[in-house]
């Protein structure tokens with residue numbers, strides 16, 4: 484069997500490292516053609532030594548220079564590239580078959596879109612690209628014939644429970660609802676009045692998943708579930724009203740699909756991202772992922788609750804943005820990224836995140852997003868507004 488060439492965007496992150504762990508177990512199936520990171524030279528060097536990719540990109544120029552000298556010192560064959568354009572270039576390389584899009588935030592948009600435009604097998608972890616540019620992204624995939632496979636555990640679960648060819652086939656009509664599950668994060672039961680005092684360390688301490696800082700805070704505000712709602716609407720061509728968010732604290736069921744004959748199909752497993760990553764990499768086959776088998780007797784109990792929109796205002800804001808359509812989701816995402824970064828820097832309180840996002844949405848008008856430049860313009864303006872809101876915030 485020929486090995487498939489993989490480009491891992493965001494290789495030093497949580498998803499990137501999990502992807503490389505699956506690849507490490509199957510050298511007969513996959514080889515690493517390109518790896519990218521922002522500033523983490525130490526981890527990137529270790530990955531270059533192990534996987535010997537043709538290209539390694541550091542978005543940050545100084546980090547790229549540091550990696551160049553390290554690669555020279557260790558006589559590595561890897562060509563080191565610098566800057567944002569290089570992310571796009573390696574995602575679009577002719578010799579690359581599969582792209583894992585795992586950069587965090589809007590910084591991943593251009594490279595995810597490049598992979599889609601050049602017809603790759605696109606493993607999409609970077610949900611922010613779909614939230615920012617849903618219609619443009621899906622049109623790009625349809626035009627190029629790219630194979631888009633969701634890596635977010637919920638969307639991967641939904642994909643596994645959907646009928647074949649769900650976007651076009653007759654069977655798609657049999658789908659009544661998507662049940663999008665979420666754990667409720669670390670603050671599901673904390674008294675609401677205490678939320679304003681929670682620290683970044685508490686917010687990043689997710690009860691079930693070990694993830695990067697930004698998505699951990701998004702899980703704590705449940706903005707993550709809101710972004711996932713928007714992601715599901717685009718991926719599965721469904722209405723906002725047909726996606727029901729269900730809080731499921733054990734994170735064993737990763738999401739469900741309800742059919743018109745009364746069947747509800749669920750995908751289950753231990754909370755380990757190597758399962759959806761291995762599923763995406765090997766699809767339509769399956770491979771060993773190194774994940775411990777689920778022991779339902781040990782889990783013993785699966786419980787379900789309605790989401791609490793008062794405790795988690797970001798969930799309401801994301802739902803409203805999804806219903807409003809147009810560029811509101813792009814504004815929601817940009818304002819959230821700025822606010823989360825400020826919270827992680829201890830510049831604002833946890834509860835300010837939703838307030839800043841709400842203020843930015845309140846100031847926004849809907850714009851048509853038919854090109855990446857239009858998306859980036861809306862994104863830039865929303866970030867500027869969010870920074871103004873931050874400046875007016877007293878901690």
Ligand SMILES: NC(=O)c1ccc[n+]([C@@H]2O[C@H](COP(=O)([O-])OP(=O)(O)OC[C@H]3O[C@@H](n4cnc5c(N)ncnc54)[C@H](OP(=O)(O)O)[C@@H]3O)[C@@H](O)[C@H]2O)c1
Nearest residue numbers: 493495496497498520521522523586587590608609694695
């Ligand atoms: N973690 C999960 O379990 C999980 C689950 C579902 C979906 N996702 C999605 O997957 C994506 C990645 O999440 P993560 O948790 O893996 O994030 P993470 O651990 O923070 O890793 C982010 C990666 O992106 C790189 N990066 C950061 N800023 C960048 C920039 N400006 N330009 C280029 N590269 C940049 C980082 O490089 P440096 O290391 O050099 O900073 C790192 O390689 C997110 O969209 C997230 O929503 C994650």
